[in-house]
Amino acid sequence: KTGHGFFVGATEMQPLPLSWLDNKPKWIPQWPLTQEKLAAVNDIVLQQLEAGHLQPSTSPWNTPVFVIKKKSGKYQLLHDLRAVNQQMQPMGTLQPGLPVPTMIPKHWPLIVLDLKDCFFSIPLHEQDIQRFAFTVPSINHQGPDKRYEWKVLPQGMTNSPAICQLYVDQAVEPVRQQCPKVQILHYMDDLLITAESESHLMEAYKLLLLYLEKVGLQVAPEKIQKGEVVQYLGLKVTSEKVTPLEFEIAIDGLQTLNDFQKLCGNLNWLRPYCKLTTEDMMPLFNILEGDTQLDSPRRLTKEAHLALQKIEKQIKAMQMERCDPQQALEILIFMEQLYPFAVIWQGGPLLFVYPHSHAPRVLYTQGIAVADLLLTAIKKGDRNGGKTPKRCVVPFAQEAVEAFTRECWQWAYIVLILQIEIDNHYPRHPFVNFCTQVSIKRVQKVRRDPIQGAVTIFTDGAKGGTGAAIFNNQRYFVLTASPSPQHAELAIITTVLRRESAPMNILSDSAYVVNAVQMLATQCLILKSSSVYSYLSENQGLLNQREHAIYIGHIRAHSNLPGPLTRGNMMADHYSRFLLASTALEQAKEYHSKWHVNTHTLSFKFNIPRKQAEDIIRSCEKCVVTIVPKIPAGANPRGLKPGHIWQMDVTHIPSFGRQSCVHVTVDTYSGVVMARAMNKEGVQQVIQHCLQAFAAWGVPHVIKTDNGPAYTSTRFAAFLKEFGISHITGIPYNPQGQAVVERTHLYLKNLIIKQKGGIGEMATSNKDALALALYTINFLNKKKNGKTPAEMHAQSADKESIxxxxxxxxxxxxxxxxxxxxxxxxxxxxxxxxxxxxxxxxxxxxxxxxxxxxxxxxxxxxx
Missing domain, CATH: 2.30.30.10 (Integrase, C-terminal domain superfamily, retroviral)
Structure with missing residues (x-):
C-alpha cells in the first residue's frame, strides 16, 4: 500500500473526474446529534481515517451526516449527499439489466466472488474530493467542529454505482479477452465465473484475481464460493437448476407505503424465476395506490394476505432450468383471466416474462396483449440467451392467429418479418400442468353480421351528455354528467344491454362506440385512468353475462338516404337533441337561480339560444327589477391589453354597516373587477386596496380615477410613482369619464342583492358576500366572445386579422x-x-x- 491507503496497482488507473453542472459551493449545516450518536460518528470516522478513506478538510462544501443502528446493534454512517447530487451530471445507466443465471450452460462448474468494500477501494479524483466534506460537531461548542472529506467513492453519491462498474470492468475485460471460452457474469461487486472445463475455470479465476489486485480491488476470501451449489444474486444455482433462496415473508411489519413498496420490489426481483403472475401480484399492487407519502399508512387486505400465501408456495415449489447452448429457444404463452404471461423454454422453464400491470391504451385486446408480450420475450431471448426463439406456442386456434395477423401489425411482424413458427400444441411437461391455463371461451357475444329476426335498435348521443335509444314503440333516455357525446352513447348502450336480454341489432352513428363494443366482446384490459373506464367496464360485464348475442354496426348520420334505417337514426338523433334542449334549459334555470349570471354565460355554458337566456333572466324575480337599460354608445377609452388601463372609484353599500365604503377597480380590457370593503375612503385605504389588487392581478400601466382628495393627494402620487404607474383623472363632477367603473358599481350592487337567499347563504359576513359576487363576475360570467374576464386577463391581447x-x-x-x-x-x-x-x-x-x-x-x- 501507498501512504494514501491504496494498493500500488491502483495508481496505475487514473481516477475518473466527475462532470458538474454547477461549481458554486453548497453548505448544508450539520444538524445536532445526541451524545450516543455523536460517539458512534467519532468511532466510525476514526476507523475510516486509519483505513485511508477520509482526510481532514477545509472545503467550502458541507453536507450533513447521521448514523442508524443496524439489526446487529452496530451503527452505520450515512452521508446526505442530495445537495451535491443536484450539482452533478449523472453518468447514466451502464448496465440496464441483471445477468440471468438460467442462461449459464448446464453442468459448467462455477466460482462466485464478492468484492470487499468495493466503493471504498476506488479513489475519487483529486479535484472532486472537496465536494464530499462533512462536519462532526462538538458538544456545547467546547471547541471547533472537526471537518473531513471522502477520498473514496461515498455511498449515496449518484455516480458511485456507475464508477464502480467501470472499475470492476477494467479487471474483468482483459480476462474475457484472454479466456474466450469462459463466461464472467458481473453485477456491481458480485462476480460469477464459469467454463466448460475445470482447467479453463481455474486459469480464468487466477487471472481475474491478478487483475482485480492490479486495479486495487480486494476479494473477500470468506465469500468465495466453489462447488456444485452456489448463491448468486439471491438465487441458488446448482449444476442443472436455478431456484430462489428459501425465505419467509414477514407480514407483521407491513404498515406503511414504504414497507409495501420494498416488499413488492423484492418480489419483483424474483418474478423472472417464479410463477408470480400479474394477477397474483395485483392485490399487492392495489395497496400501493393512493397517498404518495412514504410513511402514509397501509393495511394488508384479506386479498393481499391470500396472495402472499400463494406467492410463498409458488416460490418454494419453483425450479428453473439452466440452458443448453446447443438447443433452440422457444416461447410458451399462458393465459390468466386478464393478463397473459410468457416463459422462455428449452426443455424446461428458463425465464418468466410478464406484461405491465397497467393497460397501455384505453382498450387493450387479448390478441394485442399477447403480441406485445411475445415481442418482449423475443427481445429477452436475444439479449439474455444470445439467440432468437424460432417457435412460439399460444393458446389460440390457427384461424384466430390468421385473423390477428391480418388485423394487428405486431402479429404480422412476428409471423412475416421475424418468421417465427406459431403453434398451439404445448409440450408434455409437469411444469405446463403447473401453469394451469384458464380456458379461453370462444362464445361470440358480438356478431360481425346482423342477426336474422332480431329487433333493430337505434342509438345516439348528443353533445351535452344526453343519449337516446329507439326501437318499436319504446324509447330509452340517459343523461350523463359529462358533456361528451361518446360518453352519452356508451351510457345508452349500457341501458339497452341491461334492459333487453333478447338478440338485437344495434345501429349507432358513432364509429368509436361501435369499435369499442366489438373489442369488449373479447377478453381485453381497460385503462383505469381513462374517462370512459366506468362505461366500458360495465358494458364488458353485461356482455359477458348475456346469453344471447348482439350485433352492433355503424350507420352514417345525416346522410339523407331513403329507407327505414336512415329514418330510425334521424329519430334517435332528434330525441337525444330534444332531451338535451329540454334538459339544458332546466339546468340553465337552476344555475341562474343560484348564481344570477348574465345572458352570455347561460348561452355559452348550456348551449341554448340567446333569446332563451334572456327569457330566463327576465323571468327571474330578482333580476327583473335590476335590469339596467342600455345606454347610448360612447367612446370611453379602454385598455388595449390586460393591465393597460384601470378605472378606480369608491361606492357605498349601506347594508355593509361600518365597512360600507367599497373600493372598486376594473380592468378596462378584460373586465376583471377588484373590490374591497373598508371603513374609510382615505388615501391609506386606497393604497391598501391597490396593493391587494396588484397581488391578485398584477400592476397596471395606467390608473384612471376621479378628482377625489385621496386620489389627488401627494402621498398617492408618490405611491404610484414607486410602481411606475401613470395616473390620469377625469373632468371634475363629470362621471361619464369613469363610465366603466360607474357601471360596475351598479353591476356589483345588483349582484350582491340577487345572490341573497341563494348561493349568498354561504356568506357569513359582508366580505364573504362581496367575494361571492366577485367570483361570479370574474370567473363565471362570460362576455360576447365566450370567455370570462379572468380568462381574458390571463391571455395576451387578441391577435386578429388587421x-x-x-x-x-x-x-x-x-x-x-x-x-x-x-x-x-x-x-x-x-x-x-x-x-x-x-x-x-x-x-x-x-x-x-x-x-x-x-x-x-x-x-x-x-x-
Missing amino acids: QWVMWKDLQDNQWKGPFPLLRRIRGAVCFFPQGAAQPIWTPERRIRLVNLPAEELEEKNSI
Missing part, C-alpha cells in the same frame, strides 16, 4: 386614413393614426371600414 378604417376628423371635417383598427367595443373604436403619439378612441359612427387592394394590404401589414 382591419383598416377611414376616420372623419371633426376639426377640419375631412376623412383621413386608412388607419389600423385596434379595438371595437360598445359602439366605440380605437385606431392608431400614423405619426400620432397615442391611439385615438372615437364613436363608431365616425369611422368607415375600408377594403384595401391585396398588394397595398400586404405592404401595410408588413409595416
Whole structure:
C-alpha cells in the first residue's frame, strides 16, 4: 500500500473526474446529534481515517451526516449527499439489466466472488474530493467542529454505482479477452465465473484475481464460493437448476407505503424465476395506490394476505432450468383471466416474462396483449440467451392467429418479418400442468353480421351528455354528467344491454362506440385512468353475462338516404337533441337561480339560444327589477391589453354597516373587477386596496380615477410613482369619464342583492358576500366572445386579422386614413393614426371600414 491507503496497482488507473453542472459551493449545516450518536460518528470516522478513506478538510462544501443502528446493534454512517447530487451530471445507466443465471450452460462448474468494500477501494479524483466534506460537531461548542472529506467513492453519491462498474470492468475485460471460452457474469461487486472445463475455470479465476489486485480491488476470501451449489444474486444455482433462496415473508411489519413498496420490489426481483403472475401480484399492487407519502399508512387486505400465501408456495415449489447452448429457444404463452404471461423454454422453464400491470391504451385486446408480450420475450431471448426463439406456442386456434395477423401489425411482424413458427400444441411437461391455463371461451357475444329476426335498435348521443335509444314503440333516455357525446352513447348502450336480454341489432352513428363494443366482446384490459373506464367496464360485464348475442354496426348520420334505417337514426338523433334542449334549459334555470349570471354565460355554458337566456333572466324575480337599460354608445377609452388601463372609484353599500365604503377597480380590457370593503375612503385605504389588487392581478400601466382628495393627494402620487404607474383623472363632477367603473358599481350592487337567499347563504359576513359576487363576475360570467374576464386577463391581447378604417376628423371635417383598427367595443373604436403619439378612441359612427387592394394590404401589414 501507498501512504494514501491504496494498493500500488491502483495508481496505475487514473481516477475518473466527475462532470458538474454547477461549481458554486453548497453548505448544508450539520444538524445536532445526541451524545450516543455523536460517539458512534467519532468511532466510525476514526476507523475510516486509519483505513485511508477520509482526510481532514477545509472545503467550502458541507453536507450533513447521521448514523442508524443496524439489526446487529452496530451503527452505520450515512452521508446526505442530495445537495451535491443536484450539482452533478449523472453518468447514466451502464448496465440496464441483471445477468440471468438460467442462461449459464448446464453442468459448467462455477466460482462466485464478492468484492470487499468495493466503493471504498476506488479513489475519487483529486479535484472532486472537496465536494464530499462533512462536519462532526462538538458538544456545547467546547471547541471547533472537526471537518473531513471522502477520498473514496461515498455511498449515496449518484455516480458511485456507475464508477464502480467501470472499475470492476477494467479487471474483468482483459480476462474475457484472454479466456474466450469462459463466461464472467458481473453485477456491481458480485462476480460469477464459469467454463466448460475445470482447467479453463481455474486459469480464468487466477487471472481475474491478478487483475482485480492490479486495479486495487480486494476479494473477500470468506465469500468465495466453489462447488456444485452456489448463491448468486439471491438465487441458488446448482449444476442443472436455478431456484430462489428459501425465505419467509414477514407480514407483521407491513404498515406503511414504504414497507409495501420494498416488499413488492423484492418480489419483483424474483418474478423472472417464479410463477408470480400479474394477477397474483395485483392485490399487492392495489395497496400501493393512493397517498404518495412514504410513511402514509397501509393495511394488508384479506386479498393481499391470500396472495402472499400463494406467492410463498409458488416460490418454494419453483425450479428453473439452466440452458443448453446447443438447443433452440422457444416461447410458451399462458393465459390468466386478464393478463397473459410468457416463459422462455428449452426443455424446461428458463425465464418468466410478464406484461405491465397497467393497460397501455384505453382498450387493450387479448390478441394485442399477447403480441406485445411475445415481442418482449423475443427481445429477452436475444439479449439474455444470445439467440432468437424460432417457435412460439399460444393458446389460440390457427384461424384466430390468421385473423390477428391480418388485423394487428405486431402479429404480422412476428409471423412475416421475424418468421417465427406459431403453434398451439404445448409440450408434455409437469411444469405446463403447473401453469394451469384458464380456458379461453370462444362464445361470440358480438356478431360481425346482423342477426336474422332480431329487433333493430337505434342509438345516439348528443353533445351535452344526453343519449337516446329507439326501437318499436319504446324509447330509452340517459343523461350523463359529462358533456361528451361518446360518453352519452356508451351510457345508452349500457341501458339497452341491461334492459333487453333478447338478440338485437344495434345501429349507432358513432364509429368509436361501435369499435369499442366489438373489442369488449373479447377478453381485453381497460385503462383505469381513462374517462370512459366506468362505461366500458360495465358494458364488458353485461356482455359477458348475456346469453344471447348482439350485433352492433355503424350507420352514417345525416346522410339523407331513403329507407327505414336512415329514418330510425334521424329519430334517435332528434330525441337525444330534444332531451338535451329540454334538459339544458332546466339546468340553465337552476344555475341562474343560484348564481344570477348574465345572458352570455347561460348561452355559452348550456348551449341554448340567446333569446332563451334572456327569457330566463327576465323571468327571474330578482333580476327583473335590476335590469339596467342600455345606454347610448360612447367612446370611453379602454385598455388595449390586460393591465393597460384601470378605472378606480369608491361606492357605498349601506347594508355593509361600518365597512360600507367599497373600493372598486376594473380592468378596462378584460373586465376583471377588484373590490374591497373598508371603513374609510382615505388615501391609506386606497393604497391598501391597490396593493391587494396588484397581488391578485398584477400592476397596471395606467390608473384612471376621479378628482377625489385621496386620489389627488401627494402621498398617492408618490405611491404610484414607486410602481411606475401613470395616473390620469377625469373632468371634475363629470362621471361619464369613469363610465366603466360607474357601471360596475351598479353591476356589483345588483349582484350582491340577487345572490341573497341563494348561493349568498354561504356568506357569513359582508366580505364573504362581496367575494361571492366577485367570483361570479370574474370567473363565471362570460362576455360576447365566450370567455370570462379572468380568462381574458390571463391571455395576451387578441391577435386578429388587421382591419383598416377611414376616420372623419371633426376639426377640419375631412376623412383621413386608412388607419389600423385596434379595438371595437360598445359602439366605440380605437385606431392608431400614423405619426400620432397615442391611439385615438372615437364613436363608431365616425369611422368607415375600408377594403384595401391585396398588394397595398400586404405592404401595410408588413409595416
